[in-house]
Amino acid sequence: KQWYQRRVRGCAGGWVIWRVKEAAGKDHVTSWHALIGVLTLCLSVINALNGAPLVYKQLRLLPFLNRPLGALKRRHAQLGLFAVTSALLTVGLAFYSTWFEKKGLNLIWQNISFAGTMFLVGILVAQVYERRIAAPSSAES
DSSP: OHHHHHHHHHHHHHHHHHHHHHHHOSSOOOOOHHHHHHHHHHHHHHHHHHHHHHOOOGGGGOOOOOHHHHHEEEEEEEHHHHHHHHHHHHHHHHTTSHHHHHTTHHHHHHHHHHHHHHHHHHHHHHHHHHIISOOOOOOOO
């Protein structure tokens, strides 16, 4: 499935970043950008596993997943929202990295870029909350 391929590509990207740091002799996960990026990868995998019962009905027969469909969908939406928010926060924090500083971006452009990313987070949170989390699900079965 497509969700599986995205998770594999995300983990492969994390592995490549790790190997490049190893080859350059640099320390790992030394910035907020890197820390939130690792959190994003973990949340992405957890959310993919959490969404599996929505696709594979057989998994709902397990005792710990035997919940109403609406509750499973809301939990998946909540975790997904948290994962996407952390991903966008990672992108926003990248604007403050030394790589961007070497490119000549001054603090004004960094702040504008970060604010734009956080604006997207705000829109996303509002839409997902309104449509998936706060609204009662029509498929509570």
